[in-house]
Amino acid sequence: MYTLHYAPGAASQLVHVALLECGAPYRLERVDLEGGQQHGTAYRALNPHGHVPTLIVDGRPQHECAALAMLLAERHPDAALAPAPGTAERADYLELMLYLANSVQPAFRHWFYPQEAGGDPEAVKTAAAARIESAWQHLATRLASAGPWLLGRSFSLVDPYATMLMRWSRHLPRPAPAFAPLAELAARVTARPAWRRAAEIEGLPAWP
Ligand SMILES: N[C@@H](CCC(=O)N[C@@H](CS)C(=O)NCC(=O)O)C(=O)O
Known part of the structure; x- marks a missing residue:
């Protein structure tokens, strides 16, 4: 347990x-x-x-x-939830999990807690929003060339991780669903029973 x-x-x-x-x-x-x-x-x-x-x-x-x-x-x-070690998909999985953890999520930390970065909070938020938007572009390009999931044919943890972060962008100047491939991914992930149940238990409003 x-x-x-x-x-x-x-x-x-x-x-x-x-x-x-x-x-x-x-x-x-x-x-x-x-x-x-x-x-x-x-x-x-x-x-x-x-x-x-x-x-x-x-x-x-x-x-x-x-x-x-x-x-x-x-x-x-x-x-x-993860591809087998030694496969090409595993390499992409590790790359994307660490990309989300090291590059995208910290930008959100700056967006939500700009005072932690020091300096002018509005400037910190503007820079964070630009970094986040460039991540959406990167992920949308990947999806457009090899979807429907971020690793291609198979669902993995990368998909709900990206979707959780995409949901956080709903009050940013350009939310993730403005990128069509990301809107499609969000629809696919949020239709899964696990996502729906977690959202229900946590009392989250419908999104996207
Ligand atoms: N690197 C941590 C960051 C977690 C994080 O930033 N959590 C936020 C909520 S999304 C939090 O606990 N905020 C409360 C606070 O910092 O006071 C992780 O990925 O688990």
Whole structure:
């Protein structure tokens, strides 16, 4: 039994969706981000960064949404959320998971928490939005040449990860669904039972 410390629609959503895709047993603990619960002593003992998600795996708190989703894929191979090691698809999977984790998600962190970057918050947000938009262009080009999923013919974790981030762009100057291939991907991912169930449990409004 896993325990996911989450907040609705936050980076924990990817882990929530991955748990449901795997059919793994889990329980949820909601973290009140608006109330600052993530900075309290009890939660910091689980996650010293003061972020969601935290996933309790075999009694140990583990962090980082991309790593947690990849860990679940590894522990539940029957769910086929990641291509087999040694394949060309595996190379693309690793590239895209790390691209989303290292390049796209940190730009969102700057968009949502511009004060962390230092300097003028509006300038930080403008630069973050430009980086995010160029990521959408990159992913849309990939999808247009080899869809329907980001790895081509097979669904993988990359798809809900990109979709979670795309959802975060809904208040940006140019949201991801403005790019037709991304709108199609979002429609495909959000139609999956795991996404729908996670969104329902977390109480998220319909999107896109
Ligand atoms: N690198 C972390 C970042 C997680 C993160 O930024 N979580 C946000 C919510 S999306 C959070 O906990 N924000 C609360 C805060 O920073 O106070 C991960 O990927 O898990």
